[in-house]
Amino acid sequence: MASDILCFGEALGEFNQTRPGEPHYLFGFGGDTSNCAIAAARSGASVGVIGAIGDDAFGEDFIALWAREGVDTSGMRRVTGGDTGLYFVTHGPDGHAFSYRRSGSAAARITAADVPLDRVRSARILHVSGISQAISDSASEAVLAAIAAARAAGVTVSYDTNLRLRLWPLEKARAVTNAAMRLADIALPGMDDARQLTGRETPDAICDFYLEGGSRIVALTLGKEGALIATPQERRVIPSISVNAVDATGAGDCFDGAFLAEWLRTQDPFAAGRYACVAAALSTRGYGAVAPLPRREEVLAAMG
């Protein structure tokens, strides 16, 4: 089955500490590209996920989740005896923090030979991230194989920097992510990541960096300040809306999915940016990366 937006990365079972300081964790779903896929599906796009997942109970939960969300899983490998990665979210005065149990997971053991290239070639957008590459060298090569197939077939490549220094050192992240971003048509960096990856300080200088690298659209997320959307011809700051935020986990991924869905519909990066800023803000009103992802009607209602 062909999907318009194909997301490639690691899905992670999520344990989210909803009462600070207490050993009480709410189970949910995470993993940046899976979050993006579900956000895009809830915004009405045709979406699929590719990659690998364990044949354990968490993998089963994900297959059921994606089915409920209308996300195609026919390109997702269930690895016999493989583990699905997990992560823990804790909340403190400086916001949320992640810790991982994912090394050696089914997703991390993927190789370039496992990538379903036919699915990549028949998509309209391939979405990957820095995390998709950080989890192992073989996964990194698999992502590059998917990007090469997409580019050769004229499929738009979308890339979120999603810098995770618990997964790899900054020097390696810089080299790999900056090289991959040069292959991306749509660059989706976050401000904190991009400062560290580019060495540039201002939103404009960061957008220049990625446009000079060859991206057609840069959507630089600025947290509560919204986003700066830049093309070679024009750039606009898009403000966010204020909400009662409890957990920002997955807000960046929600931005990505909402942005890609709306951009596919309108081909207008600024309209997509307005829609995605509102969707991302709404996604912070509940705990977890996936449960609070808004549907298109909620986003449109909040846009007024």
Ligand SMILES: O=C(O)C(=O)C[C@H](O)[C@H](O)COP(=O)(O)O
């Ligand atoms: O860290 C990882 O490897 C994950 O994939 C876990 C999370 O689900 C995403 O990181 C959330 O991403 P944000 O939208 O940037 O909050």
